[in-house]
Amino acid sequence: MPGMGSMIRLRLGRLEVDWGKNNFFTNHSPLFRATDLQEADYHYADDVVERKPAYVRKLRHVTPRLELLGFSLEGCRRAYEEGVRRIPDYYPEMTISFDTFRNALRVVDLERVNTEEYDADFDLGEFARTVLRDPAFQDAMPEDLTDDDGTFFENLDAYVVLRLLGENPANLDRDLVWSIDDVVEGGYVEGGIFEPLADSSRFLIVTEGSSDSTILKAALPLVAPDVDDFLDFIDMRENYPFTGTGNLVNFCKGLAAIRVQNKIVVVLDNDTAGQAALQKLGRLRMPPNIRLVRLPDLEAFRAFPTLGPSGRLSEDVNGRAVAIECFLDLAFGPKEERAVRWTSFNHDVGAYQGELLAKEEYTKQFFAHVGSDGYDLSKLRLLWSHILQACAAEAVPS
Known part of the structure; x- marks a missing residue:
């Protein structure tokens, strides 16, 4: 009693x-x-x-x-x-x-x-x-x-x-x-008093591709262990449905149309395609529970080797070629010099799209070495801080 x-x-x-x-x-x-x-x-x-x-x-x-x-x-x-x-x-x-x-x-x-x-x-x-x-x-x-x-x-x-x-x-x-x-x-609580986080307190992270979410998910408990239980990711065990910025734009349009109630953070690359997608989505009336986040600028990419029609140059590739792979420890990768290669021209933005060479190898090395003493997580820590700030801006007391 x-x-x-x-x-x-x-x-x-x-x-x-x-x-x-x-x-x-x-x-x-x-x-x-x-x-x-x-x-x-x-x-x-x-x-x-x-x-x-x-x-x-x-x-x-x-x-x-x-x-x-x-x-x-x-x-x-x-x-x-x-x-x-x-x-x-x-x-x-x-x-x-x-x-x-x-x-x-x-x-x-x-x-x-x-x-x-x-x-x-x-x-x-x-x-x-x-x-x-x-x-x-x-x-x-x-x-x-x-x-x-x-x-x-x-x-x-x-x-x-x-x-x-x-x-x-x-x-x-x-x-x-x-x-x-x-x-x-005293008998005032039936069962355990501890309750898991309510769905209303959680955030769904959506990215342009399955590898992006996989990298973010693996890094989260290492760089932000205090809040990793607040974040959910699209299940990668089945076909990932939102690959590419075009499909991601259509996905966001659909979410806005059906007035989904979940708190969603859409993470876009800081490249030309990501800028174009951000412009398109910015013209929509997105509900307040859907927040768009572009990857942050990186100081290391303000003067980065590039390959293109003008040969090898050193350029600021922020806003034109910064994807998730750029936040990995690039010391773990191919022996040849790191560089971005310019590819197609995006008429919506008026700039060339760039891509980090051998990005698949950097991703492979990330999963092989992440968590080891020698792997530098500083850029991933900066990235997650950027995303969590967007989550905090979206959150309201329940």
Whole structure:
């Protein structure tokens, strides 16, 4: 039988950012991986501390997940300002801006903040107001807080608070602890409390060819292991249906027409064909859940050997010949000099299309050596950072 009441808490260090009781709580599984379950301290009255199972993850490994859940800095601003707009007219005007609140959390010293000593039966707003009046906050929060301000912060999404606390490098190696054991042992949870990511939080990555997706999928857990469970790829075991920019354009047109609900990121090469496809798709009314991403420019390709009608030159091939293979470690490949060969002329863009010579060999060497100490993943890390920024821009809090 359940007890009289069990608390469940989410805390960063000793600062509680969310809590619930019995059946009434927010499930914070999206912030963690199933493997994050470990023993952690539970603090009770009279200085009692017990070690019990909890989900524990460093804030630096939670922040990328918050970004994909819709809590980028811009997403936090939107959530804060939307909360301000929802304040009833009969309440006093909220005078604390998002930037003021952000600056306060960015500089606060969590070593001086301890909310676990406060009574769980605080009135609405009293808990947040007490926290924000802690000496650690006062210097950065010049406005006098009212009861109504406390109520607002009490109801502010905990993920906004966490993301802003992550702006302080001193907080990134602090443990975020989700203390779930009391509600589990109290009988308030049927089955396991940990839930897999909802489909609404995931992103489908679509590329111009099957090898592109295969490379991205293999690199993801190596360069962005904190969020690899947020990304899905087209199944490569069957015939890949979207090969080439022409078919990819038609695919996007079809998605727009049927108003697909999934969050989709379409990755286009940074070459002439990719530019032409981007122009065509840009003229369509694409729904907000479909985002188009062109591969980023590479500094190494601003002066790269090229072969064409004018012979061998050194040219900037960004926007004309940069495909996924260009982000591989080109030290692993043919012994001959690396170069781009110009092929056909694209009249839509008014430029020649180029292709990295022996790109199949670079791909083969990638799969043979990726993960080894000598293989350079820096360009793939840059590429995935670029794609994840696009995902974060598309994400909205659920």
